[in-house]
Amino acid sequence: MSIVVVSDLSKVYPVAVKEPGLKGTLSHFFRRTYRSIEAVKQVSFEIQPGEVVGFLGANGAGKTTTLKMLTGLIHPSAGKVRVADHIPFRRKPAFLQQITLVMGQKQQLIWDLPALDSLKINAAIYGISDKDYRQRIGELTEMLSLQGKLNQAVRKLSLGERMKCELMAALLHRPKVLFLDEPTLGLDVNAQVAVREFLREYNQRYGATILLTSHYMADITALCQRVLVIHKGQLIYDGGLDDLINTFAPYREVQVELAHPMSETELSFYGEIEAVEGLSVRFCVQREALTRTVAKILAELEVLDLSVTDPPVEEIIGRVFSTGVGS
Amino acid sequence: MTVLRKARVLLTSYYAYMLEYRAELFLWALSGSLPLILMGVWTKAAQSGQFGLSSLDFTRYFLAVFIVRQFTVVWVIWEFEKEVIEGRLSPRLLQPLDPVWHHVASHVAERFARMPFLLALIGLFFLLYPQAFWIPKLGNFLLFLIAVILAFILRFLIQYTFAIFAFWTERASAIESFWFLLYLFLSGLIAPLQMFPEPVRNFVLWTPFPYLVHFPAALLIGLPVNLVQGFLVILGWGLLFFVLNRLLWRRGLKQYSGMGA
Numbered sequence: 001m002s003i004v005v006v007s008d009l010s011k012v013y014p015v016a017v018k019e020p021g022l023k024g025t026l027s028h029f030f031r032r033t034y035r036s037i038e039a040v041k042q043v044s045f046e047i048q049p050g051e052v053v054g055f056l057g058a059n060g061a062g063k064t065t066t067l068k069m070l071t072g073l074i075h076p077s078a079g080k081v082r083v084a085d086h087i088p089f090r091r092k093p094a095f096l097q098q099i100t101l102v103m104g105q106k107q108q109l110i111w112d113l114p115a116l117d118s119l120k121i122n123a124a125i126y127g128i129s130d131k132d133y134r135q136r137i138g139e140l141t142e143m144l145s146l147q148g149k150l151n152q153a154v155r156k157l158s159l160g161e162r163m164k165c166e167l168m169a170a171l172l173h174r175p176k177v178l179f180l181d182e183p184t185l186g187l188d189v190n191a192q193v194a195v196r197e198f199l200r201e202y203n204q205r206y207g208a209t210i211l212l213t214s215h216y217m218a219d220i221t222a223l224c225q226r227v228l229v230i231h232k233g234q235l236i237y238d239g240g241l242d243d244l245i246n247t248f249a250p251y252r253e254v255q256v257e258l259a260h261p262m263s264e265t266e267l268s269f270y271g272e273i274e275a276v277e278g279l280s281v282r283f284c285v286q287r288e289a290l291t292r293t294v295a296k297i298l299a300e301l302e303v304l305d306l307s308v309t310d311p312p313v314e315e316i317i318g319r320v321f322s323t324g325v326g327s
Numbered sequence: 328m329t330v331l332r333k334a335r336v337l338l339t340s341y342y343a344y345m346l347e348y349r350a351e352l353f354l355w356a357l358s359g360s361l362p363l364i365l366m367g368v369w370t371k372a373a374q375s376g377q378f379g380l381s382s383l384d385f386t387r388y389f390l391a392v393f394i395v396r397q398f399t400v401v402w403v404i405w406e407f408e409k410e411v412i413e414g415r416l417s418p419r420l421l422q423p424l425d426p427v428w429h430h431v432a433s434h435v436a437e438r439f440a441r442m443p444f445l446l447a448l449i450g451l452f453f454l455l456y457p458q459a460f461w462i463p464k465l466g467n468f469l470l471f472l473i474a475v476i477l478a479f480i481l482r483f484l485i486q487y488t489f490a491i492f493a494f495w496t497e498r499a500s501a502i503e504s505f506w507f508l509l510y511l512f513l514s515g516l517i518a519p520l521q522m523f524p525e526p527v528r529n530f531v532l533w534t535p536f537p538y539l540v541h542f543p544a545a546l547l548i549g550l551p552v553n554l555v556q557g558f559l560v561i562l563g564w565g566l567l568f569f570v571l572n573r574l575l576w577r578r579g580l581k582q583y584s585g586m587g588a
Contacts, residue, residue: 073417074584089584093423101421108418110340112347117340124336125424127329153347 003177003209004047004070009079011040011065039065041233042079047211049176052203054224054241055213056316062233063213064103067179070211071101084177097126100175104182107166114151115165119172126173133172140168144198160191167198178202180212184219196222217310221245249316252290254283256297257305270297279304284311333424337432344433345440352437356444359400362392363452365517379521384548386459388519390452391544396516397445398438399479399539403430404503407490411583412497420580427487434483467546470554474543477561482539484565488572494579515541521550532556535564 072088229237366389513536
């Protein structure tokens with residue numbers, strides 16, 4: 001039985017349109033004109049219990065709108081959603097007890113109080129017994145390495161610690177379905193890794209289902225076997241992560257810091273050049289040729305620094321879209 | 328039991344929150360001193376003119392107004408407006424508790440946090456004006472307590488109802504600013520209702536305003552009031568705003584979600 005069922009889901013927003021300038025402002029004040037924006041168009045997919053699914057798409061592609069429909073914050077314009085056997089928009093307590101939504105750029109903890117106070121409030125709201133509360137706090141504190149941080153005012157915590165506390169507050173009622181919107185946004189690499197590790201462990205320990213959006217490819221590769229790609233409101237890919245990367249991003253970016261300037265002609269000998277800025281050069285290298293190319297660069301050129309990275313998610317999505325592969 | 332637990336936890340947490348702002352609380356308590364300024368004006372005036380109230384009555388009246396104001400300060404509209412505009416309402420909507428209880432808890436907790444300052448200010452007042460000191464009759468005091476709690480509830484209900492307009496307009500607090508003007512003149516904040524011309528007073532007594540300030544204040548100092556009419560009018564307006572509030576809340580949520588939550 002699928003825990004998330006979405007069929008032909010659509011959302012149309014009215015958006016007020018305003019022309020620039022005084023004339024535009026005046027006519028906007030007296031006679032507002034609205035334009036409809038189709039944020040999500042006929043999206044269909046299912047998620048099985050315990051799956052970790054990555055939800056990819058450029059800014060404004062419709063990810064957040066879809067998450068909001070799945071959690072019941074907004075009403076779909078058309079189509080059907082069922083999550084944990086409930087219709088989300090009714091927001092029945094029995095449904096709310098089973099889900100959580102974490103938005104990386106929004107926080108629910110009370111800023112001036114220690115996180116423990118907010119956690120206590122959540123425990124009361126969700127009707128968690130004192131015994132369970134203590135046990136879960138202990139467990140989550142350990143999983144998130146938050147020892148000693150919970151009784152400091154939230155505003156005094158670092159961004160990473162704050163995000164971990166947010167996760168803790170969002171998971172205290174032990175939801176079955178987690179919707180995470182950019183949970184690692186703005187975090188440094190260490191904190192990103194910690195959050196990722198935690199989510200993986202949480203998923204394995206409790207069999208929770210996770211639907212996660214992120215701009216960081218590493219989040220997706222570390223956690224998700226399956227990804228959904230949404231572009232301009234339409235679902236354009238639903239399948240394994242390996243297939244997505246191999247098919248649409250069969251290359252890596254190699255960033256090289258040179259000791260001496262070199263001409264592009266000389267450099268092009270080592271691979272396809274993406275950009276040259278003074279002494280730093282970015283190559284685009286096919287995966288199969290990666291080891292060979294890097295070895296060659298290191299052997300033949302005087303290199304100060306070299307790094308290999310995945311292309312940005314947007315770029316992959318752009319490729320998926322332009323290749324026109326449907327779900 | 329779970330309701331009691333929720334209430335207890337919310338109250339203690341928000342009490343802790345309010346104590347983080349001790350200095351601000353003190354300033355807030357002081358900033359409610361408009362009645363004390365008016366007290367000076369009216370007691371002076373009462374010495375030279377005929378108002379039906381002595382200057383001692385005025386002194387006590389405005390001290391009572393000051394106390395009532397301390398118990399009925401409401402700011403939910405600004406908080407709610409911010410939550411809607413910044414989108415912080417969304418996560419609250421995903422919890423199995425109506426978001427209004429957070430506001431109720433923070434207001435009630437703030438009353439307790441403010442209490443020591445209030446008591447200190449009252450003490451200071453009587454030190455400076457010992458001749459104004461009085462002890463209200465027990466019956467009056469109990470009626471005052473009920474009336475002041477009802478005044479707070481009514482004021483909260485009304486302001487929260489206006490606050491819900493934040494779903495449609497970004498500046499719901501403008502409604503409150505306009506309403507406050509009426510409140511200022513009709514509630515007894517600027518002058519006791521006894522000062523109003525008879526027909527005006529009779530009309531005003533059917534509006535919610537005098538019950539937000541004048542009614543509890545008059546009870547505390549023992550001025551004559553119509554108890555039955557008073558409590559019935561409070562109940563009537565309270566019910567009206569409650570129904571309106573729930574209706575607007577439901578429609579507002581639809582609007583909120585329609586615009587993208």
